[in-house]
Structures are given as C-alpha cells and as structure tokens.
Amino acid sequence: MNQVFNTQNSKPKTNTNKRELLFTFQSIIVTALLAFTAIAFFYYNDLAILKGIKVIFAPFLSVVPLLFILSILRDLRNGFKEGNYTKQEIIKFGIITIGITVVFTGITYLLSQIGALEILLAAIIAILSAVFFLRAKIKDILGMSIITGIAEGIIIYMIFLF
C-alpha cells in the first residue's frame, strides 16, 4: 500500500506541472465521453447513413479550421499558475463551469435529436476540435472550467434526460 502512495511523489513537483497533468486527464475524459455519446446515440437512435461520402468528409469540416487556427495563433493565456486561486476567482470559475454545464446539457439534447449519422459525427468532431483548441491554446483555469462543464453537461444529460 505504501508503495502505491509513494508513486504519487514521483510525479512532477511543481504545481504548474500538476495542473497541466490534471488538464490533460480532463481532456482525455472529455474525449472518451464524446466518443461514448456518439456510440450511445448511434445505437440507441438507430441512425442510418444517408450519404456515405459525407461520412468521410465530416471530420474535415472542423479539423481543417482547427489546424489552421492552431498554426497561426500564439498562446492566448499565460499558462497555469503556480500558487493558489483567490476566493473570488474560484467563485467566478465555478459559476462559469455551472453555466457551461447547463449549456452542454442543452447541446447534448440537440445532438440526440440529430437523425443522420454523418451530421452527428460532424457535430461530435466539431466539439472535439473545440476541446483540442482549449487544450492547446487556452491552458488556463478558464479552459479547465470549460472542459469540466462539457464533461458534466454530457453526463447530466445521460443520467437524467436520456
């Protein structure tokens, strides 16, 4: 048991690195949840492919702009803070997270109304691109609260409304 806990200490020491690690984990979770949503809606709503060619082009719709933006934009935020956040910041970003959660519960509801697989795929990949954009450029508590909101919105929709 002690060994299990001691592996914790071999992680990067500074708080900035820890925050970065948590942010990475969070974005992996969101990616998994989005894939989960796609699979769930695909099987549950019996989606059909209306036009096969559209499935191939669905990802390009959002991946191409993403790559372009990523290549021309510099980092938008200063990165993670080393120290603590003040109480005011915590309240502010908590409210942002709750807001994004509500918005994403609605967006997931809209996704569940989609009738064709290719449109669902395009929508999911668009959200995924947004997540990767946040992951790459807005490495900050703002990005973290948005990603958390997305994840919680999907989960809350799945639990209570699906």
Next chain:
Amino acid sequence: MKLKQVNIAFLVTTGVSVLVFIYLVFLGYDEIKTFKDVIKIVASILFPIPLLFFVRFILIEHFMPTNTDAYKQKNKKPATLLLIGAFVISLLSMQLIEFLTQQQLENNLIFAHLINSTTISSYVLNFILYNNLKVNGILSGVLLSLAVHVFFLSV
C-alpha cells in the same frame, strides 16, 4: 505504525463501498434490460470524476499533509461527532425521501450509484491528497448510512 492503521481503515472503507457497489449492480441486474440502462449507470458512475479533477485543479495546495499525532488528537472528537452526525442525517433524509415519494431506492438505482460513486471518489481523493479528518468523518458517515440503508433498512 500510525500510517498502517490509517491504511487499514482506508482499505476497509473502500472495501465496504465496493461491496455496496457490487450489491447494487446485482440488485439492478434484472432492471438492466436495455442499452439505455447501461449508459445511465456508466454515466452515474463517471459523474464525480471530472468534478474531482476540477476541484483538485483549483485546490492544488495542501499536498500530502503530515498526519501527525497532534493533528489526530485535535481532530479526533470533531471527526467522530461529524461521522455520527452525517450518518444519522443522511440515513434520516434517505428514509424521509423514500417516505415522501413512496418509492424505494432500489427502484431508482441511478441515485444509489450516484451517491455511492461520488462518496467513494471524494473519499479516495481526500484520503490520498488532503487527509482532512473532519471531511473523512462526514464521508464515512454518508457511506455507512448508504450501506446500512441498502442492506438492513430496505424491505
């Protein structure tokens, strides 16, 4: 030696909650009929994880506090009181909600899963990172009351 004792307590509590978890899964085995139920249960188990990452992200300080004897001595009494308080309050509130809505918790397994998985995750997080004995008391009380409720008080 002290650390060892705490670890045993940790193992026992986690073991109890995992047991409740397995029991809930078997209890709901007949309920799981469609793919939808599986999705709901998976979602309710996953629910606390992004929140915990977020909380950890904000409250990055106080990493691995020293679990000294003085700290334990000081927090022993309030932690025990909080344990009993949380136990009684959550047991009563669960009974009250069942009484008011005239529904059994077993019929709404999603909520049982939600309570269980949220409490386990926060317990593990608190134990590994903050080791706040008062929070430990509250969470143990909630877990215990859920276990008692599911095992003994539900007909």
